[in-house]
Amino acid sequence: xxxxxxxxxxxxxxxxxxxxxxxxxxxxxxxxxxxxxxxxxxxxxxxxxxxxxxxxxxxxxxxxxxxxxxxxxxxxxxxxxxxxxxxxxxxxxxxxxxxxxxxxxxxxxxxxxxxxxxxxxxxxxxxxxxxxxxxxxxxxxxxxxxxxxxxxxxxxxxxxxxxxxxxxxxxxxxxxxxxxxxxxxxxxxxxxxxxxxxxxxxxxxxxxxxxxxxxxxxxxxxxx
Amino acid sequence: xxxxxxxxxxxxxxxxxxxxxxxxxxxxxxxxxxxxxxxxxxxxxxxxxxxxxxxxxxxxxxxxxxxxxxxxxxxxxxxxxxxxxxxxxxxxxxxxxxxxxxxxxxxxxxxxxxxxxxxxxxxxxxxxxxxxxxxxxxxxxxxxxxxxxxxxxxxxxxxxxxxxxxxxxxxxxxxxxxxxxxxxxxxxxxxxxxxxxxxxxxxxxxxxxxxxxxxxxxxxxxxxxxxxxxxxxxxxxxxxxxxxxxxxxxxxxxxxxxxxxxxxxxxxxxxxxxxxxxxxxxxxxxxxxxxxxxx
Amino acid sequence: xxxxxxxxxxxxxxxxxxxxxxxxxxxxxxxxxxxxxxxxxxxxxxxxxxxxxxxxxxxxxxxxxxxxxxxxxxxxxxxxxxxxxxxxxxxxxxxxxxxxxxxxxxxxxxxxxxxxxxxxxxxxxxxxxxxxxxxxxxxxxxxxxxxxxxxxxxxxxxxxxxxxxxxxxxxxxxxxxxxxxxxxxxxxxxxxxxxxxxxxxxxxxxx
Numbered sequence: 132x133x134x135x136x137x138x139x140x141x142x143x144x145x146x147x148x149x150x151x152x153x154x155x156x157x158x159x160x161x162x163x164x165x166x167x168x169x170x171x172x173x174x175x176x177x178x179x180x181x182x183x184x185x186x187x188x189x190x191x192x193x194x195x196x197x198x199x200x201x202x203x204x205x206x207x208x209x210x211x212x213x214x215x216x217x218x219x220x221x222x223x224x225x226x227x228x229x230x231x232x233x234x235x236x237x238x239x240x241x242x243x244x245x246x247x248x249x250x251x252x253x254x255x256x257x258x259x260x261x262x263x264x265x266x267x268x269x270x271x272x273x274x275x276x277x278x279x280x281x282x283x284x285x286x287x288x289x290x291x292x293x294x295x296x297x298x299x300x301x302x303x304x305x306x307x308x309x310x311x312x313x314x315x316x317x318x319x320x321x322x323x324x325x326x327x328x329x330x331x332x333x334x335x336x337x338x339x340x341x342x343x344x345x346x347x348x349x350x351x352x353x354x355x
Numbered sequence: 356x357x358x359x360x361x362x363x364x365x366x367x368x369x370x371x372x373x374x375x376x377x378x379x380x381x382x383x384x385x386x387x388x389x390x391x392x393x394x395x396x397x398x399x400x401x402x403x404x405x406x407x408x409x410x411x412x413x414x415x416x417x418x419x420x421x422x423x424x425x426x427x428x429x430x431x432x433x434x435x436x437x438x439x440x441x442x443x444x445x446x447x448x449x450x451x452x453x454x455x456x457x458x459x460x461x462x463x464x465x466x467x468x469x470x471x472x473x474x475x476x477x478x479x480x481x482x483x484x485x486x487x488x489x490x491x492x493x494x495x496x497x498x499x500x501x502x503x504x505x506x507x508x509x510x511x512x513x514x515x516x517x518x519x520x521x522x523x524x525x526x527x528x529x530x531x532x533x534x535x536x537x538x539x540x541x542x543x544x545x546x547x548x549x550x551x552x553x554x555x556x557x558x559x560x561x562x563x564x565x566x567x568x569x570x571x572x573x574x575x576x577x578x579x580x581x582x583x584x585x586x587x588x589x590x591x592x593x594x595x596x597x598x599x600x601x602x603x604x605x606x607x608x609x610x611x612x613x614x615x616x617x618x619x620x621x622x623x624x625x626x627x628x629x630x631x632x633x634x635x636x637x638x639x640x641x642x643x644x645x646x647x648x649x650x
Numbered sequence: 651x652x653x654x655x656x657x658x659x660x661x662x663x664x665x666x667x668x669x670x671x672x673x674x675x676x677x678x679x680x681x682x683x684x685x686x687x688x689x690x691x692x693x694x695x696x697x698x699x700x701x702x703x704x705x706x707x708x709x710x711x712x713x714x715x716x717x718x719x720x721x722x723x724x725x726x727x728x729x730x731x732x733x734x735x736x737x738x739x740x741x742x743x744x745x746x747x748x749x750x751x752x753x754x755x756x757x758x759x760x761x762x763x764x765x766x767x768x769x770x771x772x773x774x775x776x777x778x779x780x781x782x783x784x785x786x787x788x789x790x791x792x793x794x795x796x797x798x799x800x801x802x803x804x805x806x807x808x809x810x811x812x813x814x815x816x817x818x819x820x821x822x823x824x825x826x827x828x829x830x831x832x833x834x835x836x837x838x839x840x841x842x843x844x845x846x847x848x849x850x851x852x853x854x855x856x857x
Binding site: 139142146234254266 | 711721737738758
Binding site for chain 3: 543544545563564565576577578579617618620626627628630631632633
């Protein structure tokens with residue numbers, strides 16, 4: 132029987148072998164409410180989970196951030212910000228909460244077909260909200276997403292409606308727009324850029340119903 | 356028009372009668388010789404019966420032919436009304452063809468698979484058409500049994516025991532209606548899966564709460580394996596063919612004493628542990644805890 | 651997962667390896683079978699001063715739950731527990747700007763694991779940043795999940811092979827939780843309690 136390895140050692144070994152899926156490849160777009168049915172229908176035909184039909188979800192996402200003023204003068208930003216997202220399912224009880232770190236968008240090559248950003252995704256216990264608050268995080272924003280999830284090989288396609296939180300009751304929410312958010316994403320170990328090409332081809336098949344594009348957050352003036 | 360429909364109805368009815376009588380021919384053939392053919396000249400009787408049935412079928416067939424001849428075929432194409440536009444409908448949601456197509460594809464696929472398997476099995480095992488033997492020996496006297504009871508009786512029994520012990524939870528589960536399988540949770544100590552055969556306890560497995568509810572795999576813990584064995588002994592001890600309800604009741608009463616499994620020391624040696632097990636035996640009368648070695 | 655009791659153990663005039671050997675002889679004489687090794691480790695991170703009052707995050711791994719990372723966040727007044735996937739370690743690395751690791755306090759308990767009836771016994775040698783600190787004995791009674799129900803039974807078992815030095819009262823952490831269902835995080839709390847004691851002790855800690 133072998134000795135149990137130190138957890139940190141095995142993690143760094145896994146990092147070295149590059150088997151941890153810590154890169155997210157992402158394309159985003161939107162579709163108006165009245166055409167969402169057509170899109171869903173097309174996705175049903177294109178995606179893997181054909182016979183079971185689309186998988187629905189109803190999630191509550193809260194974005195937390197840790198921030199401290201930057202003392203080093205050389206850095207361009209006045210604050211160091213570290214944001215973490217917590218997601219929990221509202222429609223299924225007993226599922227673990229999901230904690231997610233999303234890094235800066237990688238600049239890289241302009242010709243890259245998708246947004247690439249680092250991402251650490253993990254399941255966690257329901258104490259996470261209290262844990263983050265105690266850690267010094269504060270709530271940045273929160274929303275409710277309700278929609279459908281499709282799979283195509285490694286790709287994940289979500290079509291969801293985003294709702295503003297209205298008060299404390301989950302029923303009193305209002306949609307933020309007249310359209311649905313469409314996201315095409317893959318979580319993969321770094322360096323697997325070929326997947327970007329697959330995603331571009333898939334996105335091509337959804338035109339002209341929805342234009343999936345790489346969104347530059349900096350241009351949106353968003354502090355992500 | 357009215358007359359057409361009447362005739363069509365008559366034709367359909369004739370077909371129905373024909374089908375039903377053909378069915379009875381096959382039924383009779385597949386059953387072969389029956390007891391009510393008696394002993395003497397049973398073959399001839401059987402053949403007569405068959406002949407009669409076939410004549411009926413023949414007559415029915417003639418009726419169908421007549422009815423069909425009376426029908427006047429429609430001249431020109433059928434008018435389908437609005438349904439003709441169905442093929443021009445492009446928004447697939449409205450006709451919901453998609454889901455049906457997928458379902459029917461899966462269905463035919465399954466049929467193919469099953470029929471292939473069934474074909475193999477049937478080819479391997481040729482069987483006799485008549486597999487019943489008709490002995491003239493007297494039928495066995497029916498004994499009053501506690502195997503064959505109305506489901507309500509068992510239901511009542513279980514719920515009355517449920518009321519008796521507030522710290523025990525009963526979760527019935529009925530894959531086979533007259534023979535329920537119940538899951539009995541004894542506080543947070545353990546759970547038992549009990550299978551009934553009518554009013555008789557047929558099988559008991561004791562497990563930890565975190566383990567599966569499967570009736571066939573035993574617990575991975577030694578203490579619960581030991582209690583399972585003891586439950587089997589108790590199930591035989593309390594079994595009473597004349598008072599089945601009482602048997603179940605006393606078994607449950609005895610079983611309930613395991614609520615102190617981990618906390619009560621042995622009555623004889625005063626210790627908790629003996630060969631690393633708590634007292635796993637409960638006396639049938641006094642319900643006192645003992646180690647297997649101390650009882 | 652059953653109720654687990656963690657206790658420190660020391661023998662007069664004996665070194666760590668000698669103590670472990672005495673204990674392993676005793677437990678094997680009682681009929682235990684050795685079942686591999688175990689390792690529990692704890693790394694501690696503290697918040698940077700810019701983040702306000704000091705908080706400490708203890709990140710623990712237990713080889714019994716190899717896919718889980720346990721974190722205990724101590725803000726001075728209370729401890730918040732969190733269980734996550736293994737990637738939490740990666741997240742802590744990303745947070746190095748806010749929470750810094752104190753390498754010299756890395757504590758671990760490792761050693762052999764024995765199975766005896768429905769009990770698991772683990773004899774752990776504790777080191778804090780590679781310095782020997784003492785012996786931790788972990789006893790788990792797997793079939794039972796409520797501490798109050800089996801404390802007497804566990805006490806008897808502990809006395810059976812630790813002798814008179816065996817604890818007579820439940821661990822302080824468990825005392826308020828005797829009626830609750832025991833979960834893996836409770837074991838982690840007990841380990842942290844002992845690791846903190848060992849870190850504070852200057853040399854070899856004695857009970």
